[in-house]
Amino acid sequence: MTPSELSPPNEAAVGPPLPAAEPGSAEAVEAWRQETPFADWAATPLPGDASTRRYWRLSRRGETALLMVAPPGLLPPFLSMAAHLRLLGLAAPEVHEVEEEAGLAIIEDLGPETLAARLSRKPRVEGKATALVADLLAFLARTAPPPLPALGPAEGAAQLEPLFRHYGAAPPEAAEALREGLSHRLTEIGCVPDRLSLRDFHAENLIWRGEESGLRKLGLIDFQDAVLAPRAYDLASWLTDARRDAAPGLAEEVTARFARALEVPERQVAAEAAALGLMRSLRILGIFARLAQEGRRRYLGYVPRVYDHIELALTHPAVAPLAPLVRAAAPPPEELLGRGAR
Template identity: 50%
Template sequence: MVDAALHPDPCIAFVAASPAAGWARVPLAGDASGRRYERLRAPDGRTAILMDARAEPASLVPFLRIGAHLRALGLRAPEVLAEGEGLLLLEDLGPTHMAAWLSDHPGEAPLLYGGAIDVLVRLQPAPPPEGLVALTPTRAAGMIAPLFEHYAPGTDPRLAAELAGRLREALETHAPEATVLSLRDYHAENLVWRPEREGTDRLGLLDFQDAVLAPPEYDLTSLLRDARRDTDAELRAAMTRRFADLTGRSEGRVAAATAVLGLQRNLRILGIFARLARERGKPGYLALLPRVWAHIQGDLAHPALRRLEPSVRAAVPPPEVPA
């Protein structure tokens, strides 16, 4: 047995002093951040999650704060079992995220996505935590800068400025209100499906430390224009109607807002994924670019983006993905 007090790895000492002392450790797939995760398993089958955020310790403060807020609303963010310096031991919400479940049960997509919409509906009327950055039209338009830095670095600066300006105008028209708590990375791989539970407890929430104030449709857009998995047009339309009906908003208004927000998100994502692939040694992100590009093409067909379409087509070339 390893003497935790003498071992240079702080994770070993942290786990040894936690409720999961002596449990087996199995690495889990990471994300685009510098955080690492492990599933810890007890001999009797109990499990917990070790979050190692020592590379990004500042992310723990918002993670803890937003998690407590979500739990207070009756939503299923993981309970914190132990805290250390840059380390958390978390409740294990389950082994299967939405995307993995739907790979084996594709016919259940309306059920799972409907549950994800219900979580967003729960967030709509709730007063958000104080101190969050507001995703105003000006800020949101400025966030596409990685597109020109990493994906299309040869873009004429005047054209880049024109695109950002027209995007800001479209956001001011169709998504002006940054008033609702947005978990920001709200997609099928960050939602744990728990079919044995009821109501919104069926969905475990992950990766919410980057939460912001945003337009009501922002997380709906993230969910339905997923860079990592395809959603068909019929499902997107049904979930847009569900969101509109349950929030009392007109379907046309929601559709216009999601088109504009979808363009903003995916222009930014092109730049972020290009940077991750070429500067962070993560080439797998290049394989996701065609789907992101397809989302952009679909949203450009919406009348809300009519004035933006020429600027986007002039400034943003299709992705070149290695064979």
């Protein structure tokens, strides 16, 4: 989950006991909090999404922090990447209190407004905000990454399994042909996994911090799944946001600005972004279908936009040869989603 719909802090009183949350019980989470300096802060639950993490905003006399409860094993990668990003001078949360084995942490609250909310409220600032996003992506692509798992062509193609399992009953031969074709195309385009990727990079995972300057205007969250990926991976993630449409022309502008900053031909970056965007969108199509099967049918509302991203990627000359394979394994949603997502 990301704090994308943050509720206002309740400063009147310390709230009721926290609801049960894995991996610890409500009592265990609250008992741990009572041993920290945040024991008497009000706790307000934040809305959840597709994540396995849960958050509460803690507040007292105008100050705020976030309590995060994560499944076993997910907290250490978050803490490690947060420290790395802060060393780079970027706005990642400071960690105030932590109990790694229990998956509990109290972290800095970077602010109440995501970039998505900011752009919805003030659409005229989207051009400047998008330029800042391009600068942030280029900065990350120029920095030496820490040791991380690699997400290259073969790994990316292998991650299409949710598509084949949940979106529709693709024939095994069609699924295998798409996996092989996508991996081959990514390799031919030159998608080498040698740059830091925050992986789930979109406007709801950026906190708008207007009082800051430079890249610190963008607060970074939801980076625990960071990997080594091709340089345009997070650019592709930004360009294929399932939850919002960008203003016309801004996709080309952010791509051009990113390419100039890295001194790479724009046509090369555009080809990489198209192929990686296709890979991401196919996987997301399967994930949203799975969530719908689990009863969270609001995710079906995002499917048309995701498929639009797929269709747009397939218009790029470097990706167009994959069109028959994509349509054989993942037809448009009006043909298969109704059956595959129930």
